[in-house]
Amino acid sequence: MQNKLNLRNKIVLGLALSAALVQGTVPLTNERVRRLGDQMQCKCGCYASITGCNMINCHFSDPVRTQLLKLIDEGKSDDAIIADMVAAYGKDILLKxxxxxxxxxxxxxxxxxxxxxxxxxxxxxxxxxRKRPAAEGPGQIVVESADLARYRDRIDKDLSDLE
Missing domain, CATH: 1.10.287 (Helix Hairpins)
Known part of the structure; x- marks a missing residue:
């Protein structure tokens, strides 16, 4: 008897948890809710779309999904629904x-x-x-300045002293 009671309690608890999870999220089976929700940004901090927010019982996306479903059931057009959402939450709710x-x-x-x-x-x-000098190629005459010639002579003299 005790085993059956535990099994029954487990089943009831599982069903209650499942019902709580299902109740907490708005079903996204409606194509228009998904399409419109993908154009709006969730404000819970996840920066995902309204339909892409994966936070369980999100304080922002769940009410907005419910509101979208209600507006769709009222027969409003997509543009009117988006205009209503922008009026309620501002332009920063739009992803684009x-x-x-x-x-x-x-x-x-x-x-x-x-x-x-x-x-x-x-x-x-x-x-x-522009600052780089032109490459010296064969056949080009290089004109040395007087200072350069003087330094070359000094280098040659110093090298000859070393030998």
Missing amino acids: PPAEGFYLLSWLMPFVWISGGLGAIYLVLRSYL
């Missing part, structure tokens, strides 16, 4: 910022930094190549 106003900088700055870096590399290479 809109290409307008201050958010336009987030689209433009990578290209500005890349082109600036390439321009700096070009300027450094150009100044480096």
